[in-house]
Amino acid sequence: MFTVIDETGTTTLDARPDGTGRLLAPSGRPLFGWEREPHGWCRGDACLPVHRAAGAETPDGVDVAAFAALVGKVAVVDEAERAVALADAPAGRPAGEEAPGFTLDGLSLSDLRGRKVALVFWASWCGCRYDLPAWAQRHAELEPHGLTVVSVAADRSAADARPWIEAAGDAHPALVDTEGAVAELYGVINVPTVVWIDEEGRIARPQDTQTATDLFRSMNGLDSQASREALRRWVLHGDAGVGPEHTRLRAATPGEQRARAHARLAAWLAREGRVEAARRHVAEAAALAPHDVAIRRGLMPLLGEDPFGDGYFALRAELEEAGVPLYRPLPTAADRV
Structure with a gap:
C-alpha cells in the first residue's frame, strides 16, 4: 500500500511499482476519487472520456502519475517511502478571474462575499509574525467600512503559529494553512504576501509584498505607512492602485507546482x-x-x-x-x- 498526500490530508492507495519507474494501480478501482465507468473515469459530474484515459491505462494497471496529469494534478512518487504527493497542475488564469475559493479552519472565502478581503499570508518563521497585531488593528479600523482582514499562516505546524495568533487577539479571522493548500491556490512563494479581493470575489490586487510595521524596513525596504494608506484608499474609495496589467494572480509554473x-x-x-x-x-x-x-x-x-x-x-x-x-x-x- 502507498500513502497519498494531498491538500486534504492522507489516504491509502493499493498500487505497485512495475520496475520501469511507473507506479500502477489496479484497473477498475477508484483512483483519486475518480471511478471507472463504461464511458470513462468520472468524479461527480466530471468525466474523463475513454479515449483520453487510454494514455494512462495499461494491460497491467493504471499508471498513477499519468492518470494524475490527466485529471489536473502533479504526482511525485517515492517508491522507497511508499508515498505519493499531489499538487494542482498549473492552469492559466484570465484577467479579472474570481479569486480561488477555499475553506480552511471553518471559514469559506465565499462567506465573505459582499465585503472586501485582504488575504494576508505570514508565518512564525518570518519576521512578519510581528506584524500580526498591526494587521488586526487595520481590520478593526476598516471593518466598519466593509473590509475583512483574513490572515493565513504558512506554517506546517499549527502549534508554531498559534502563540502569535493568540497574541494578536481574535478580532479578525486567523487561519493556519498547514498543508499549504491556500498558499498553493494563491501562488505564494514568500511571506509576507497580501492579496486583495473585491466584494464580488474577484482579484483587485494580486500577490504583493506588504508590511504592517517598519521593524525590518532596513532589510526589505518596504514602507508600512504606504501600505496602510493604499489599503485605506482601496477600502474607502475603491482605488486598488494598480493598472490592468496587475489584475490577475501570477500563474504558477510547472516547476513550481512540482516543487x-x-x-x-x-x-x-x-x-x-x-x-x-x-x-x-x-x-x-x-x-x-x-x-x-x-x-x-x-x-x-x-x-x-x-x-x-x-x-x-x-x-x-x-x-x-x-x-x-x-x-x-x-x-x-x-x-x-
Missing part, C-alpha cells in the same frame, strides 16, 4: 520522523523552484533547522547573488503619477 508536491511529501515525511527522506524532497523542490522561499525556509522547522539561523542567511545570500528578489512589491498609486 509544491515535493514540499508536501517532505512535510509528511518529516512529521513521520523520516527526516533524511524529507531532506531529499526539500532538495528536489529547491532545484525546481529555487526562488520559493515559502518552501525552502518554511520547511526548516520540520527539519530541525532554525529559520532565523545560518540556513536562512545562506539562502538569502544565494538568492541575492543570483539576482532573485526576496520581496516583490507591486507599484503603488504614487508610482503611477
Whole structure:
C-alpha cells in the first residue's frame, strides 16, 4: 500500500511499482476519487472520456502519475517511502478571474462575499509574525467600512503559529494553512504576501509584498505607512492602485507546482520522523523552484533547522547573488503619477 498526500490530508492507495519507474494501480478501482465507468473515469459530474484515459491505462494497471496529469494534478512518487504527493497542475488564469475559493479552519472565502478581503499570508518563521497585531488593528479600523482582514499562516505546524495568533487577539479571522493548500491556490512563494479581493470575489490586487510595521524596513525596504494608506484608499474609495496589467494572480509554473508536491511529501515525511527522506524532497523542490522561499525556509522547522539561523542567511545570500528578489512589491498609486 502507498500513502497519498494531498491538500486534504492522507489516504491509502493499493498500487505497485512495475520496475520501469511507473507506479500502477489496479484497473477498475477508484483512483483519486475518480471511478471507472463504461464511458470513462468520472468524479461527480466530471468525466474523463475513454479515449483520453487510454494514455494512462495499461494491460497491467493504471499508471498513477499519468492518470494524475490527466485529471489536473502533479504526482511525485517515492517508491522507497511508499508515498505519493499531489499538487494542482498549473492552469492559466484570465484577467479579472474570481479569486480561488477555499475553506480552511471553518471559514469559506465565499462567506465573505459582499465585503472586501485582504488575504494576508505570514508565518512564525518570518519576521512578519510581528506584524500580526498591526494587521488586526487595520481590520478593526476598516471593518466598519466593509473590509475583512483574513490572515493565513504558512506554517506546517499549527502549534508554531498559534502563540502569535493568540497574541494578536481574535478580532479578525486567523487561519493556519498547514498543508499549504491556500498558499498553493494563491501562488505564494514568500511571506509576507497580501492579496486583495473585491466584494464580488474577484482579484483587485494580486500577490504583493506588504508590511504592517517598519521593524525590518532596513532589510526589505518596504514602507508600512504606504501600505496602510493604499489599503485605506482601496477600502474607502475603491482605488486598488494598480493598472490592468496587475489584475490577475501570477500563474504558477510547472516547476513550481512540482516543487509544491515535493514540499508536501517532505512535510509528511518529516512529521513521520523520516527526516533524511524529507531532506531529499526539500532538495528536489529547491532545484525546481529555487526562488520559493515559502518552501525552502518554511520547511526548516520540520527539519530541525532554525529559520532565523545560518540556513536562512545562506539562502538569502544565494538568492541575492543570483539576482532573485526576496520581496516583490507591486507599484503603488504614487508610482503611477
